[in-house]
Amino acid sequence: xxxxxxxxxxxxxxxxxxxxxxxxxxxxxxxxxxxxxxxxxxxxxxxxxxxxxxxxxxxxxxxxxxxxxxxxxxxxxxxxxxxxxxxxxxxxxxxxxxxxxxxxxxxxxxxxxxxxxxxxxxxxxxxxxxxxxxxxxxxxxxxxxxxxxxxxxxxxxxxxxxxxxxxxxxxxxxxxxxxxxxxxxxxxxxxxxxxxxxxxxx
Numbered sequence: 001x002x003x004x005x006x007x008x009x010x011x012x013x014x015x016x017x018x019x020x021x022x023x024x025x026x027x028x029x030x031x032x033x034x035x036x037x038x039x040x041x042x043x044x045x046x047x048x049x050x051x052x053x054x055x056x057x058x059x060x061x062x063x064x065x066x067x068x069x070x071x072x073x074x075x076x077x078x079x080x081x082x083x084x085x086x087x088x089x090x091x092x093x094x095x096x097x098x099x100x101x102x103x104x105x106x107x108x109x110x111x112x113x114x115x116x117x118x119x120x121x122x123x124x125x126x127x128x129x130x131x132x133x134x135x136x137x138x139x140x141x142x143x144x145x146x147x148x149x150x151x152x153x154x155x156x157x158x159x160x161x162x163x164x165x166x167x168x169x170x171x172x173x174x175x176x177x178x179x180x181x182x183x184x185x186x187x188x189x190x191x192x193x194x195x196x197x198x199x200x201x202x
Contacts, residue, residue, distance in 0.1 A: 024076050025066045027083070033062035078138040085134040089127070 013019065036042065036058035044051040069075050136148040 019080070020076055021070050024079050025070045027079065028069045029062045029066040032065050033058055036061060081138040082134055085138070086131060089130050089134070093127070 037053050037055070040053045042054045042057040042061070045054055046052075069079070133148060136151065137146050
Protein backbone atom coordinates (compact mmCIF):
# COMPACT_ATOMS: atom_id res chain seq x y z
CA UNK A 1 0.00 0.00 0.00
CA UNK A 2 1.61 3.33 -1.02
CA UNK A 3 2.29 5.88 1.68
CA UNK A 4 0.12 8.99 1.71
CA UNK A 5 1.53 12.45 1.10
CA UNK A 6 0.90 13.65 4.66
CA UNK A 7 2.35 10.41 6.03
CA UNK A 8 5.51 11.08 4.05
CA UNK A 9 5.69 14.57 5.52
CA UNK A 10 5.42 13.18 9.07
CA UNK A 11 8.14 10.63 8.31
CA UNK A 12 10.36 13.36 6.87
CA UNK A 13 9.88 15.54 9.96
CA UNK A 14 10.68 12.56 12.18
CA UNK A 15 13.90 11.88 10.29
CA UNK A 16 14.73 15.58 10.44
CA UNK A 17 14.58 15.45 14.24
CA UNK A 18 11.58 17.70 14.81
CA UNK A 19 10.00 15.34 17.34
CA UNK A 20 13.25 14.43 19.10
CA UNK A 21 14.96 17.83 19.19
CA UNK A 22 12.86 20.82 18.12
CA UNK A 23 9.57 20.13 19.92
CA UNK A 24 11.12 19.04 23.27
CA UNK A 25 13.38 22.10 23.15
CA UNK A 26 10.46 24.46 22.47
CA UNK A 27 8.41 22.81 25.23
CA UNK A 28 11.16 23.11 27.85
CA UNK A 29 12.09 26.63 26.73
CA UNK A 30 8.47 27.83 26.93
CA UNK A 31 7.80 26.31 30.35
CA UNK A 32 11.07 27.52 31.91
CA UNK A 33 10.72 31.00 30.40
CA UNK A 34 7.14 31.30 31.66
CA UNK A 35 8.20 30.21 35.17
CA UNK A 36 11.09 32.69 35.23
CA UNK A 37 8.84 35.49 33.99
CA UNK A 38 6.27 34.66 36.67
CA UNK A 39 8.66 34.30 39.60
CA UNK A 40 11.18 36.95 38.44
CA UNK A 41 14.09 35.10 40.00
CA UNK A 42 16.68 37.32 38.29
CA UNK A 43 15.10 40.48 39.65
CA UNK A 44 13.42 43.42 37.95
CA UNK A 45 14.49 46.51 36.06
CA UNK A 46 12.70 49.82 36.36
CA UNK A 47 11.86 51.98 33.39
CA UNK A 48 10.36 55.17 34.69
CA UNK A 49 7.68 54.32 37.22
CA UNK A 50 7.12 50.75 35.96
CA UNK A 51 9.13 47.63 36.74
CA UNK A 52 9.73 44.91 34.18
CA UNK A 53 11.24 41.47 34.38
CA UNK A 54 14.71 40.84 32.95
CA UNK A 55 13.54 39.08 29.79
CA UNK A 56 17.01 38.82 28.32
CA UNK A 57 18.33 36.86 31.32
CA UNK A 58 15.17 34.74 31.54
CA UNK A 59 15.34 33.92 27.83
CA UNK A 60 19.04 33.05 28.02
CA UNK A 61 18.55 30.78 31.05
CA UNK A 62 15.57 29.06 29.42
CA UNK A 63 17.56 28.67 26.19
CA UNK A 64 20.49 27.02 27.98
CA UNK A 65 18.25 24.72 30.05
CA UNK A 66 16.42 23.68 26.88
CA UNK A 67 19.66 22.73 25.15
CA UNK A 68 20.89 20.84 28.22
CA UNK A 69 17.66 18.84 28.28
CA UNK A 70 17.76 17.82 24.60
CA UNK A 71 21.41 16.84 25.00
CA UNK A 72 20.24 13.86 27.09
CA UNK A 73 18.41 11.22 25.09
CA UNK A 74 16.87 9.75 28.26
CA UNK A 75 15.34 13.10 29.22
CA UNK A 76 13.96 13.61 25.71
CA UNK A 77 12.45 10.13 25.73
CA UNK A 78 10.93 10.73 29.18
CA UNK A 79 9.49 14.09 28.10
CA UNK A 80 7.95 12.57 24.97
CA UNK A 81 6.44 9.69 26.92
CA UNK A 82 5.12 11.91 29.72
CA UNK A 83 3.63 14.41 27.26
CA UNK A 84 1.85 11.65 25.35
CA UNK A 85 0.42 10.08 28.51
CA UNK A 86 -0.63 13.43 29.97
CA UNK A 87 -2.49 14.16 26.74
CA UNK A 88 -4.24 10.79 27.07
CA UNK A 89 -5.24 11.69 30.66
CA UNK A 90 -6.51 15.09 29.45
CA UNK A 91 -8.49 13.37 26.70
CA UNK A 92 -10.03 10.97 29.22
CA UNK A 93 -11.00 13.91 31.46
CA UNK A 94 -12.71 15.61 28.51
CA UNK A 95 -14.61 12.41 27.68
CA UNK A 96 -15.59 12.07 31.34
CA UNK A 97 -16.90 15.64 31.43
CA UNK A 98 -18.82 15.00 28.21
CA UNK A 99 -20.51 11.97 29.75
CA UNK A 100 -21.28 13.86 32.97
CA UNK A 101 -22.58 16.83 30.97
CA UNK A 102 -25.13 14.61 29.24
CA UNK A 103 -26.99 14.36 32.58
CA UNK A 104 -27.19 18.14 33.01
CA UNK A 105 -28.76 20.93 31.06
CA UNK A 106 -26.86 23.49 29.04
CA UNK A 107 -24.54 25.57 31.23
CA UNK A 108 -25.47 23.70 34.41
CA UNK A 109 -22.53 21.33 34.75
CA UNK A 110 -20.34 24.07 36.19
CA UNK A 111 -23.07 25.13 38.64
CA UNK A 112 -24.49 21.77 39.67
CA UNK A 113 -21.69 19.31 38.92
CA UNK A 114 -19.04 18.68 41.58
CA UNK A 115 -20.44 21.26 43.97
CA UNK A 116 -19.22 19.40 47.02
CA UNK A 117 -15.69 20.21 48.12
CA UNK A 118 -14.85 16.56 48.81
CA UNK A 119 -15.81 15.60 45.25
CA UNK A 120 -13.48 18.22 43.82
CA UNK A 121 -10.66 17.08 46.12
CA UNK A 122 -11.13 13.44 45.10
CA UNK A 123 -11.09 14.45 41.44
CA UNK A 124 -7.86 16.44 41.92
CA UNK A 125 -6.20 13.61 43.87
CA UNK A 126 -7.08 11.07 41.15
CA UNK A 127 -5.59 13.33 38.46
CA UNK A 128 -2.46 13.91 40.56
CA UNK A 129 -1.97 10.17 41.12
CA UNK A 130 -2.45 9.48 37.41
CA UNK A 131 0.19 12.06 36.46
CA UNK A 132 2.54 10.74 39.18
CA UNK A 133 2.18 7.19 37.84
CA UNK A 134 2.87 8.43 34.31
CA UNK A 135 5.97 10.31 35.51
CA UNK A 136 7.34 7.31 37.43
CA UNK A 137 6.62 5.00 34.51
CA UNK A 138 8.65 7.24 32.18
CA UNK A 139 11.79 7.41 34.34
CA UNK A 140 14.22 4.51 33.83
CA UNK A 141 15.66 2.99 37.01
CA UNK A 142 18.12 0.53 35.49
CA UNK A 143 17.99 -3.09 34.36
CA UNK A 144 15.33 -2.27 31.79
CA UNK A 145 12.75 -1.27 34.40
CA UNK A 146 11.09 1.98 35.36
CA UNK A 147 10.66 3.46 38.82
CA UNK A 148 6.99 2.48 38.82
CA UNK A 149 7.89 -1.17 38.17
CA UNK A 150 10.47 -1.08 40.96
CA UNK A 151 7.91 0.41 43.38
CA UNK A 152 5.25 -2.18 42.52
CA UNK A 153 7.79 -4.99 42.74
CA UNK A 154 9.06 -3.79 46.12
CA UNK A 155 5.57 -3.22 47.49
CA UNK A 156 4.53 -6.70 46.33
CA UNK A 157 7.45 -8.28 48.18
CA UNK A 158 6.69 -6.18 51.27
CA UNK A 159 3.01 -7.14 51.29
CA UNK A 160 3.77 -10.84 50.87
CA UNK A 161 6.33 -10.88 53.71
CA UNK A 162 5.34 -12.43 57.10
CA UNK A 163 6.39 -9.27 58.97
CA UNK A 164 3.91 -7.13 57.07
CA UNK A 165 1.13 -9.67 57.58
CA UNK A 166 1.86 -9.74 61.34
CA UNK A 167 1.75 -5.94 61.56
CA UNK A 168 -1.55 -5.80 59.67
CA UNK A 169 -3.00 -8.51 61.95
CA UNK A 170 -1.94 -6.62 65.08
CA UNK A 171 -3.46 -3.39 63.75
CA UNK A 172 -6.76 -5.14 62.98
CA UNK A 173 -6.84 -6.69 66.46
CA UNK A 174 -6.20 -3.29 68.09
CA UNK A 175 -8.96 -1.67 65.99
CA UNK A 176 -11.39 -4.48 66.89
CA UNK A 177 -10.62 -4.24 70.62
CA UNK A 178 -10.97 -0.46 70.54
CA UNK A 179 -14.31 -0.74 68.71
CA UNK A 180 -15.66 -3.32 71.16
CA UNK A 181 -14.55 -1.33 74.21
CA UNK A 182 -16.01 1.85 72.77
CA UNK A 183 -19.38 0.21 72.09
CA UNK A 184 -19.41 -1.20 75.63
CA UNK A 185 -18.72 2.23 77.09
CA UNK A 186 -21.47 3.80 75.05
CA UNK A 187 -23.91 1.11 76.12
CA UNK A 188 -22.93 1.54 79.75
CA UNK A 189 -23.34 5.27 79.61
CA UNK A 190 -26.71 4.82 77.90
CA UNK A 191 -27.86 2.51 80.70
CA UNK A 192 -26.77 4.92 83.36
CA UNK A 193 -28.73 7.77 81.79
CA UNK A 194 -31.84 5.59 81.55
CA UNK A 195 -31.50 4.72 85.23
CA UNK A 196 -31.20 8.40 86.05
CA UNK A 197 -34.34 9.16 84.06
CA UNK A 198 -36.23 6.38 85.89
CA UNK A 199 -35.15 7.79 89.22
CA UNK A 200 -36.29 11.27 88.23
CA UNK A 201 -39.65 9.96 87.00
CA UNK A 202 -40.08 8.00 90.21
